[in-house]
Amino acid sequence: MHFAKPHVSTCNCRTNTTVPPASLMQEMLSRSLTPMGRFTIAAKHHINIAEIYESELVDIEKAIAHYEQAADYYKGEESNSSANKCLLKVGAYCAQIEQYQRAIEIYEQVGANTMDNTLLKYSAKEYFFKASLCHFIVDELNAKIAIEKYEEMFPAFSDSRECKLLKKLLEAHEEQNSEAFTEAIKDFDSISRLDQWHTTLLLRIKKTIQGDEGDLK
Structure with a gap:
């Protein structure tokens, strides 16, 4: 040595x-x-x-x-x-x-590793949230299925603000309602600040709404 x-x-x-x-x-x-x-x-x-x-x-x-x-x-x-x-x-x-599948695999893996740890399980909802956003960009149905899976795996995820935001975003996206999509993000951000990474992915999702101008204002 x-x-x-x-x-x-x-x-x-x-x-x-x-x-x-x-x-x-x-x-x-x-x-x-x-x-x-x-x-x-x-x-x-x-x-x-x-x-x-x-x-x-x-x-x-x-x-x-x-x-x-x-x-x-x-x-x-x-x-x-x-x-x-x-x-x-x-x-x-x-x-x-935009290597979303690899990102999803990682967030699911780390989320599963932390959700049973008393000290780390609070972070699991964030990892499942990030995985859901990656799913959402790829396909709306993928996101729905993934969120249901995460709720089953980690029941605490259901009551999280992240999960509630995802469901509002899915509803707004289904209705192609960009205003409702933006409003849901603003409500969440007023309490829990979204960083640049989250904002970037949310913008990518929002751009898939027909006629959207591609911002979060």
């Missing part, structure tokens, strides 16, 4: 170094650590690489690949909470680049 230390030092001192060599060094170090069972350290380096790709190189697909690799390493160490954090980054980016 003596050879790993100088590599770490080189990776962390990125001053006067272009981004691609720095990310390459991180990847080389990750590969040198995994045969020795240092999966947690390797996972952290893959996260560092992913962050370089998302913030400096703006290559989302490569960032996704490294977050997925980090999640796999964390799973190997049974660090499920850390694995879930990486997977949620993957899910968010997959939805952003």
Whole structure:
């Protein structure tokens, strides 16, 4: 393990170094650590690489690949909470680049993993909400079926504001009523602020309403 230390030092001192060599060094170090069972350290380096790709190189697909690799390493160490954090980054980016099925799989997986955990189950409704929005963009009927499934899996989801919003949005969408769609979002947002990710997906759904101008005003 003596050879790993100088590599770490080189990776962390990125001053006067272009981004691609720095990310390459991180990847080389990750590969040198995994045969020795240092999966947690390797996972952290893959996260560092992913962050370089998302913030400096703006290559989302490569960032996704490294977050997925980090999640796999964390799973190997049974660090499920850390694995879930990486997977949620993957899910968010997959939805952003319209890889909705992959995003749905991730949100359903993380939701199922957290709904029986006393400390984390409150977050499960958010993951099922995000999965539902991804379904909604693909197909309205898909969203209906998915919401029913999530309610059955996690009864607390039925009483959540997220689930009630989804049902209002489905009703407005069925009626092709863009005003009702927007009003439901505004009511929700007045209590629970929607971030840019949610807003982006909701706009994509709203644009499928005939004659809609594509905003949430």
